[in-house]
Amino acid sequence: MLPDTPEDAAHWLRAAFAHSDVHYDPPVEEGLSDRPLRPAAVLVPVVLRQEGPSILLTRRTEHLHHHPGQISFPGGRVEPHDPDVCATALRETHEEIGLAAERIEVLGRLPDYRTGTGFCVSPVVGLVHPPFVLTPDSFEVAEVFEVPLAFLLDPAHHQQAQLEVRGGLRSYHTIPYGNYFIWGATAGMLVSLYRFLSR
Template sequence: MNQTKPLHEGFSARAFARRVALKGSETLGEDHGDHRLNPDLDAVIAANPLRDAAVLIPIVDRGDEASVILTLRTVHMRKHSGQVAFPGGAIDPEDDYEPEKAALREAHEEIGLEGRHVELLGRLPRYLTTTGYSIIPVLGLVHPPFDLTPNPDEVADVFEVPLSFLMNPANHRRESRMWQDKERFYYTIPFGDRFIWGVTAGIIRTLYERLYS
């Protein structure tokens, strides 16, 4: 007898949306962030005011295999220069202090993604950073066809990574380096010649733990 596969299985955009819907009635849970792998950073984060920010996690509908849009920040950016990142930035008064508005605005400013192509699904827990941000990751499905125009002042490149690759824990590496005379741990997710690490890898790991683990 043939068995029907649950609607949330697989890595299509719609399967992703159904996973989000299944979690929709649950609380977002505790904050994630740099302190999750380094508990002593709680005090460092708490010692300074955090600026509210939002990023868009753009899940592109590519049929059976959805992909995720990521950017490579230019090397002259003040923070996180040269790193792989989600489109996003600070939540401004013009956004009415709403993370969704900020995420969509930043995605349009950074990569030219128009909001009419994005179907908002929900949020992940806040991600707190030692660089002074409290980030709300906003989940959105991106419906083709769409055109992207990277802002050369902020974005050196735009590329897509299969959702199935990012949600495979075998591709998540826990690494460390010395910072202020202490060993600090963080996730990395190498993808071809791209090296995803830091906040972006941490948010991807949060997405995996929230929806797939």
């Protein structure tokens, strides 16, 4: 059960990451290609709301080349000028939704997640301290919304599905929430967060 107050939730999450490592098996998408994986990073933003912590997510616009219309974390490719994946996640978050790094307290990382589309994604978990104002990039982001962390950490909401890709079956995680269908890498990283916090 999650702590009741934002202060207690923040303390609980800080403690969970204080002595953490990422040396356990993450959920990895099947059906991976043999081509080299491109490094990327996302922010897993835990918003400290009075009614309970939530996870901030985006819905990508339909015209994007990679993952159009899908639910995702803010993030993107690692650029040569980024000093590390944390910097990538913070930079991309600011570029995509206008959330300033000053409002984000980085806690740590989850295991890298390898996708069937050729990316090795580093999930960076951070506490987001309200108040804040978002200015989404309308080219990339169709919508920004939040899902209660308690909902996402309930394994009863974690489902598995399969898709035929190039003659083989590819398994992936799904987490339906209201009118939103969270699946693929985003759902997989949320399951990874659940496994990490449940240890």
